[in-house]
Amino acid sequence: MSGPSQPAALDHGHAVPAMPAPLTSWLVPGATCWRQERAARVAILHDGAAYFAASREAILKARSSVMLIGWSFDPRVRLTPQGEADRETMADLLRRLKATRPEVEIHLLIWDMPWPISAGTDLKPDDIRALLGPGIEYVVDSRLPFGACQHQKVLVVDDRIAFSGGSDFEVNRWDTPAHRDRDPLRRLPTGEDYPPRHDVMMLVDGAAASALSDLARQRWQEATSGRLASAVSGPVGTDARGPSRPDSSLSDSSLPDPWPDSVTPLFEDVTVGLARTIPARETGEAIRENEALYLLAIRRASRHIYLENQYFTSPLIAEALAARLAEPEGPDIVVVLAKRSPNGFDRITMDGARRGLIARLRAADRYGRLRILAPHTLQGRPILVHSKVAIFDDRMLRVGSTNLNNRSMGYDTECDLALETLDGDAGDARRIAIARVRNGLIAHHAGCPRDAFEEAVREKGLLAAIDDPALVPARRLCSLVASRRGPVVRLVEAFHLGDPVGLVDAWRPWRRHRALARRREGANAVAGQQPVRAGAAQPAEAS
Structure with missing residues (x-):
């Protein structure tokens, strides 16, 4: 399914034909959200x-x-x-x-x-x-x-x-x-x-x-x-x-509005x-709504995928991105990560695993549509990226706690919020706002005025704007290059040490590849719009 139709003024560098048919929501309670x-x-x-x-x-x-x-x-x-x-x-x-x-x-x-x-x-x-x-x-x-x-x-x-x-x-x-x-x-x-x-x-x-x-x-x-x-x-x-009320929109109107002035x-x-991750227990299956929503949105985006995250080690996310990079007319993909993690354990486990993932994605980027970037201060000090933001086209904006690693997709508890723009007059303003969030984040990381960056996106497209050194100096938003991997890093990467898929492989890393294979099966079912509940494809998680 292609992305949403919109006026040419909101097209940000790609020509998209009009779609008269109404769009189907990517947010499906019981599958991609709670x-x-x-x-x-x-x-x-x-x-x-x-x-x-x-x-x-x-x-x-x-x-x-x-x-x-x-x-x-x-x-x-x-x-x-x-x-x-x-x-x-x-x-x-x-x-x-x-x-x-x-x-x-x-x-x-x-x-x-x-x-x-x-x-x-x-x-x-x-x-x-x-x-x-x-x-x-x-x-x-x-x-x-x-x-x-x-x-x-x-x-x-x-x-x-x-x-x-x-x-x-x-x-x-x-x-x-x-x-x-x-x-x-x-x-x-x-x-x-x-x-x-x-x-x-x-x-x-x-x-x-x-x-x-x-x-x-x-x-x-x-x-x-x-x-x-x-x-x-x-x-x-x-x-x-989960918990519910007869009408969760009702509240005590006598109380003052706590919204910050x-x-x-x-x-x-x-x-x-609202999308969740909740690990499996002995009495129940894992809830993997966050993973399901990520994979579905990656597979359905038509023009742009923007991700900024603390970690980047999930093989399933990488495979979904690589599949889009293999398409001649697939979306531009921009990933913003920290140059390195702040502690030794994460540098061995998370940074170690992401080296191979980045190398594989760059090898899959046959059409030159991938940018993996790391922000720095004015004087070149690395900025720790701790956010978990995803923006797909100018259709979906997602903010939450979910990292792009195995454990955030099934072993830890996570909560993400996502808003989506479909059809209707109100959607035009919302699409503009979503695109402005994405452009504003990139301009922020690059240290350039957002208005100037947005003008460049309108004139020549997202990646051309990012590649313009006058707007995005290399010292501020650097290309993140996968360094050489020694034997320890290769071992960490092979078994995703410190990054379990779920309960079944948490303390048995030799089971991790089999656990990932089960997750692929479940993820493919959800991405294919099968009416299954997120997490239903891995009953062995409770073993």
């Missing part, structure tokens, strides 16, 4: 400074509840280090909220990190609880299969607005879009500086926020065996999709899809 819900407002928060400031505003407006589901959490993080509240930490903020509004329920669920990952932190759970003080529930999630991690990053305020994306409240997450080489505000509690970091979050309201609230409450219940009351009308129940919505009155 649920689809409406949002009156959707915003994209670019980098940690924007997310931290917006979350602080929202938390201060809370009247009923604050729920945080995360991978990591440090209560010493300063949300606005450059402002008047520069000395206020997250712990200070939550304590102040609880003191002024004791009726507000505050629940934080964070992954119970095993050693050696936890060896890098100087705060233990009891230390965090002591900093937060009484009345604030802080729980570590230890109920997942051993080795799987709680990687969802969701903040919900009053069940009415919710943030989801790639960022945690950690002391090394704050940065501005300037990504200065040396920023005095980019400091750890020890006073040491940390590298520039790029991340993206999505903010939604309405029924989409209520759905994220449902997901967070389900995670809390699974981790603690306790159920949380809701600020949204109707009791929280369960159905085949400083945030302007990019989209209004849109449908948002």
Whole structure:
């Protein structure tokens, strides 16, 4: 199936014939997403400074509840280090909220990190609880299969607005879009500086926020065996999709709007899809909606595929991209990654596996439509790309926690939000907005004005604009070249060590190739629009 029809002015470098037939949604509940819900407002928060400031505003407006589901959490993080509240930490903020509004329920669920990952932190759970003080529930999630991690990053305020994306409240997450080489505000509690970091979050309201609230409450219940009351009308129940309410769009209108005043919505009155990854248990199959949506969108995109991600090791994603590169008229593919991971373990496992993947994709790029790039600061310091963003044509925008590796597709818990533009007059403005997000991200990484980059895209196409050294200096957005692979890296790559497909191969890497073969079968069924539930093709995951 080809991509959406649109006016020539939105064509961005490719001629696409008009398609009179209505488009079929890529978001299919039970296959490529969990649920689809409406949002009156959707915003994209670019980098940690924007997310931290917006979350602080929202938390201060809370009247009923604050729920945080995360991978990591440090209560010493300063949300606005450059402002008047520069000395206020997250712990200070939550304590102040609880003191002024004791009726507000505050629940934080964070992954119970095993050693050696936890060896890098100087705060233990009891230390965090002591900093937060009484009345604030802080729980570590230890109920997942051993080795799987709680990687969802969701903040919900009053069940009415919710943030989801790639960022945690950690002391090394704050940065501005300037990504200065040396920023005095980019400091750890020890006073040491940390590298520039790029991340993206999505903010939604309405029924989409209520759905994220449902997901967070389900995670809390699974981790603690306790159920949380809701600020949204109707009791929280369960159905085949998970938690549900009689009408998840209803909320207590007497409460003030917690939407941050400083945030302007990019989209209004849109449908948002929620896609999950949940690992298999002994009693059930894995949920792989994130993988299914990625593969379907890659196979259906007609003009552009834009990916920026922390990791890039998934063989199934690579195979889908290689198949598109083999097509004479396939889409342009742009991938933005960090030059290298920040720690030794990831450099051996994730960076090691991606070397071979990049080499294979470059070999498959017979028509010259692939760009794999790494952003740098003005003086050439690598920027850590931590975001998980995908944009397909100017049809789908996706932001979440899902990395492009095996474990994010089936072994860890993940949550992504995706909005899609189909037909109708309102779709024209939304397509423009989606294209502007993509062009704005590339211009940001290149250090050039977005308007100038967008003009070049209109005149000569996306890849020609990226290849223009006057717009995209090589020192700012460098081509990422796969380096030579030694014997250790080849071993890591062969068995995807540290990157399991699911429960069945988590501690048996010799089973990994067979597990990937089963995933190919299931992924092909979903991409072929077979009416199967994501994850249904791997019953052996529960063994």
